[in-house]
Amino acid sequence: MSAMSESSQDTRIPVTILTGFLGSGKTTLLNHILDDQTHGMRFAIIENEFGDVGVDEKILSEKSDEEVIEVMNGCICCTVRGDLVVALKKLHKKIEKFDAVIIETTGLADPAPVAQTFFVDDDIQSMYVLDGIITVVDAKHIMARLDDEKPEGVENEAEEQVAFADRILVNKTDLASTIELDNIEKRLRKLNPMAAFYRCTQSKVEPKNLIGIKAFSLSRVTEMDPEFLDTEGEHEHDPSVSSIAFKFDGYLNMHKLSELISDIIQNMGANLYRYKGVLNVAGMSEKFVFQGVGMLFSGNFEGTWAQGEKRECRFVFIGKDINKKTLTDGFMSCKCDDKLRFQLGDSVQANGPKGWTPGKIIKLWDEGNPYRIELQDEQGTNVWAPVDIDSFVKLP
Numbered sequence: 001m002s003a004m005s006e007s008s009q010d011t012r013i014p015v016t017i018l019t020g021f022l023g024s025g026k027t028t029l030l031n032h033i034l035d036d037q038t039h040g041m042r043f044a045i046i047e048n049e050f051g052d053v054g055v056d057e058k059i060l061s062e063k064s065d066e067e068v069i070e071v072m073n074g075c076i077c078c079t080v081r082g083d084l085v086v087a088l089k090k091l092h093k094k095i096e097k098f099d100a101v102i103i104e105t106t107g108l109a110d111p112a113p114v115a116q117t118f119f120v121d122d123d124i125q126s127m128y129v130l131d132g133i134i135t136v137v138d139a140k141h142i143m144a145r146l147d148d149e150k151p152e153g154v155e156n157e158a159e160e161q162v163a164f165a166d167r168i169l170v171n172k173t174d175l176a177s178t179i180e181l182d183n184i185e186k187r188l189r190k191l192n193p194m195a196a197f198y199r200c201t202q203s204k205v206e207p208k209n210l211i212g213i214k215a216f217s218l219s220r221v222t223e224m225d226p227e228f229l230d231t232e233g234e235h236e237h238d239p240s241v242s243s244i245a246f247k248f249d250g251y252l253n254m255h256k257l258s259e260l261i262s263d264i265i266q267n268m269g270a271n272l273y274r275y276k277g278v279l280n281v282a283g284m285s286e287k288f289v290f291q292g293v294g295m296l297f298s299g300n301f302e303g304t305w306a307q308g309e310k311r312e313c314r315f316v317f318i319g320k321d322i323n324k325k326t327l328t329d330g331f332m333s334c335k336c337d338d339k340l341r342f343q344l345g346d347s348v349q350a351n352g353p354k355g356w357t358p359g360k361i362i363k364l365w366d367e368g369n370p371y372r373i374e375l376q377d378e379q380g381t382n383v384w385a386p387v388d389i390d391s392f393v394k395l396p
């Protein structure tokens, strides 16, 4: 029988493993593939979430009607022989709803044990075929991650992700010069001379180059890693890299929060691989949603708190040598009462540009500031009290 007729009879569902370090652009790529109209394929997605405080729930949500989505908590590469097999078997029962599976691993996952699942479990082998491993790298941070020193016996996940890839997306090319990109590619090619490389921004690579490519080669992988099929093999993660997830009720003061965030980025940024959060800011009807990679932070007010929705603060930080207590204490110290000491129209003393000046409260909760005060000077200057304490605003 020819290879052609053999493959045309293969009814197994193709699976793509989407990997890449924290914040490299995996979810951006997944959304790009799902939004693409040209492939005409329907996907089942296995999302691997790190930790149990979900801050990602909005991602993919609008697509959940069209796609079959399974979420696995914890680290996929450690639970692989258990949870992933269960998730794949469960998915297979809905086989009429999709043509292919995409597994998005966490950024700290080693893709090898995930790939191994498709070769060591007989049931899985009869249902699925591994189509390819796609690795997204962040051009701004990949060199630092490859340089990270790891303890004896611990693999560098970023290196593993590159070594096992069939396709490598060098993403965020807007954040690196051509020379830097050439150097990155040179280094990555040493780790993996076989993969096809794509330079991109926003993970924009044509899906046909990534999906349905029949690229995964067991012989290449076993040549590179002779123990690939050894199910007894253990792997360890770097114990100095950890994730903290936290949630609490309460309102945060915007001014204190801004100071805290710039302090975190300045002092801990280099060790923060990934962080995300949704915060409840006093006086704001919208959620403060932030996320970042290293020192690149973004945060905006977006999406109004729905009526009846619990206004709570949730965040996740993943990094090296991070101190849970420092971070959680920091956020807790931004908590404030949403009830204010003064009312609209109250006369107060405000600590304005010319020192203590009499004024009148003309607005409550203005852009996250508890008070907007009109000073009783010639111009009727407006000032904002960022925190409801005596050092900014007090009784006349």
Ligand SMILES: Nc1nc2c(ncn2[C@@H]2O[C@H](COP(=O)(O)OP(=O)(O)OP(=O)(O)O)[C@@H](O)[C@H]2O)c(=O)[nH]1
Pocket: 020, 021, 022, 023, 024, 025, 026, 027, 028, 029, 106, 107, 171, 172, 173, 174, 175, 200, 201, 202, 203, 274, 291, 293
């Ligand atoms: N400047 C720049 N930012 C990008 C690019 N692609 C993605 N990003 C941003 O990088 C951040 C991380 O992207 P994600 O797609 O969430 O990365 P991820 O790999 O899924 O991250 P994890 O949450 O760690 O799994 C987001 O803020 C993206 O908007 C790019 O080409 N250039």
